[in-house]
Amino acid sequence: MMGTQLPLNGIRIADFSWVGAGPFLTKPLADHGADVIKVESRTRVDPIRSMAPFRDGVAGVERSGYFANRNTSKRSICLDLKDSRGRELALRLIAVSDVVVNNFSPGTMDRLGLGYDDARVVRPDVVYLEMPMMGTEGPHRDCRGYGLTIAAAGGLLGLSGYPDRPPVGTGTNYPDHVPNPLHGAVAVLAALRKRRRTGQGEYIELAQLESTVNAIGPAVVAAARGEPVGPAGNDDAVAAPHGVYPCAGEDNWCAMAVFDDNQWAATRLVLGAVDWAHHAQFDTVDGRRRDRADLDRLIARATVGWDADRLATALTTRGVAASAVRHADDLVGRDPQLRARGHWVTLHHPVMGPSIYDRTPYRFSATPGCLRTPAPLLGADSRDVCTQLLGLPDDTYEALEQQKVVG
Incomplete structure (x- = not known):
């Protein structure tokens, strides 16, 4: 699809973020037309570039499927931000960008001379988003962490698992993949909308702790009322049965949620002639919840x-919510719904070759997003960005490249 058809065409983002929340925030913006330029370092490589799974099981910064899936449609440049010349190039990039994103600890960008006050000198109407774990204020402002520790601090792990057992993770770094990038992307788009109306930029501080806490609203409300809150396994406040049940074969399961007596009658019909299903104790939702074990x-x-x-x-087919439990290999190879919707997209990565990517999950009727390019190689676009966008002469670029300021 031509870039001019994409809804965010013409927006440029200087993306200093790394690992999870920041890159996953800028990915959908890139897939919908924004020119996202990922500012990277060769001495402190984005950790997600070194995270499995790797193509053919061979590790390498250009072989991470994890990184690739989170960084489609972007460009990459490498700058040494400890060198004043690298910082100057970063400021020149900010000057021609609409948005700046970072997810470093408070004060990191300021110490580099790339904070909001520095950015708005060269780009007065810039939209500048910072995503520190705990925010820029408070007794824990300097705490650093990733998905698991944010989930712990934000209360998610206090609700996960089963009663009387240790907390367990969610199987993925949930805050990095859902609440933090979601809130960040909405904030950026809202600020761009405001800038279009007023001509004014915006500083946005997104504390990842707070966007994670937003995900446990019902538990917070209950706690505020003095009600006990803790892990509940698969139990639900309304539905019963509400759980995951074993099926034939190894590690095969079916999840079901029964919310009313009509659905329970349908469930009994499916399960067949089992005497216990007609016991009076299970006739009502309250009874089923009371005796749910x-x-x-x-x-x-x-x-x-x-x-x-x-x-x-x-x-x-009888009106009861249910699904077989899917594993990743089921989704990739055998799920008919994802296949019918064309969810999986194959792009040719210069090192990994043909690789699958998640398609954007929302479909616009007139200006749909698309995965324009595979994830960039480390510093693959340094020359083009520095010479064509920032106006650096070729010989100057080559000298800086030799001195490892760019590259």
């Missing part, structure tokens, strides 16, 4: 002989 045990006995997909289909 017994109910879960009995349902598990009934589902263990079912194929997970067949059980889910039988339930959903």
Whole structure:
């Protein structure tokens, strides 16, 4: 798709962020047309470039599928920001950018001479987003961390797992992939909208702790009322049964959520002639919730002989929410819904070759986003950005490259 058809065409973002939340914030903006220039370092390489999975199991900064999936449609330049000439080039990039993004600890960009006050000298209407873990104020402002520790600090791990067992993670760095980039992207787009109306830029401080806390609203409300809050496993405040039940074969499961008595009647019909399903204790939602441990045990006995997909289909056709539990290999190779929607996109990466990527999950009718390019190689666009965008003469660029200021 031509870039002129994309909704964010003409917006440029100087992206100093790394690891998870920042790059995943700028990815959808890039996929929808923004010129996202990822500012990287050869001496402090973005850690996600060194994270598995690697193509063919061979590690390398250009072989991480994790990095590749989070950085489509972007360009990459390498600058030595400890060198005054590298910082000057960074300021020149900011001067021609609409947005600056970073997720460093408070004060890091200021110490480099690239903070908001420095940025608005060269670009008065810049939209400048900082994403420190704890924010720029408060007793814990200098704490640093990643998805797991943010999930712990923000209360997610206090709700995960089962009662009387240690907290468990979510299986992914949830704050890095959902609340933090979501809130950050909305904030950037809102500030750009305001700038279009007023001509004024904006400084945005997004504390990743606070956007994570936003994800546990019901628990916070309950705690404020003095109600006990803690891990509940798969239990739900309304539905019963509400859980994941074993099916035929190894590690096959079906999730189901039954919210009312009509759905329970449909569930009983699917499970067949099991005497316990008609016990009076299970006739109402309150009764099923009160005796949910017994109910879960009995349902598990009934589902263990079912194929997970067949059980889910039988339930959903009768109005009961259900799904077989999918593993990643199921989603990539066998999921008919994702295949029908064309979710998986193959791009040719210069080192990894043909590689699959997630397509943008929302579809615009007139200006749909697209994965324009695979993730960039480290510093792949340094020359083009420095000479064509920033106006550096070729010989000057080559001298700075030899001195490892750029490259």
